[in-house]
Amino acid sequence: MDYLFQKVSYLQGLADGLNVDENSSEGKLLVHIIDTLGEFAEALEEVSENQMDLEDYVNFIDEDLADLEEDIYGDDFEDYDDFDFEFYDDCCDDEDCGCFCEEDEE
Template identity: 35%
Template sequence: MGFLSERAAYLKGLADGLKIEDKNDEGKVIAKILDLMEEFAASLEEVDEAVAECEERIDDLEDFAEELSDCFSDCEHEGCDCGCDCDCDDELDDDELDDMEFYEVECPHCNEKVYFDEDMIDGELVCPNCSEKIEIEIEE
């Protein structure tokens, strides 16, 4: 985009060569137009540089995301011994689910029913629907 600044400077030079002065109305208009063209050219050069920098960052982020994806893909199946491409090692089996105790709570903010397990009850509870804090009392 540097050529725009060069062209704006060239036009300003032509106007100077024609001895267009800002003493009459037409000369004032032409001088202001030429100044505006120089400002536009400078702004466009800044935008062009910012776009180039953003494109470079996007390329870097895409490369990083691809590396992360490859890493997670490799790690995802390390613990699985069933021989397939599943994530069965991360899933709870039926016996484990039966042993867990879940609490059904109605969120006082959005009135949706949400479920928390024993481990979650000891910490700060946040409704997954409305993201508001939920305070409960456990009756034992």
């Protein structure tokens, strides 16, 4: 994310180097656009950090679940990667189930 901050700093430097008049309409617009880009960069960095933390947390949960499955099922446990999910339909005939699909009436 540092590259975003570098680009915003570069734009701020360009605006300063061009002596953008902050009192003119165009100058106000340019300064506010550059400030907004900086705020977007900060928000994006925060989202990225939160996403990485969430990824780590999910990995820890996955490892704990794998340990728990091994403790409960032992060596007889079949890996879900080999499980045939195509055996199950996307919906069932249970009206109370959220996946209920009505058959087309002809």
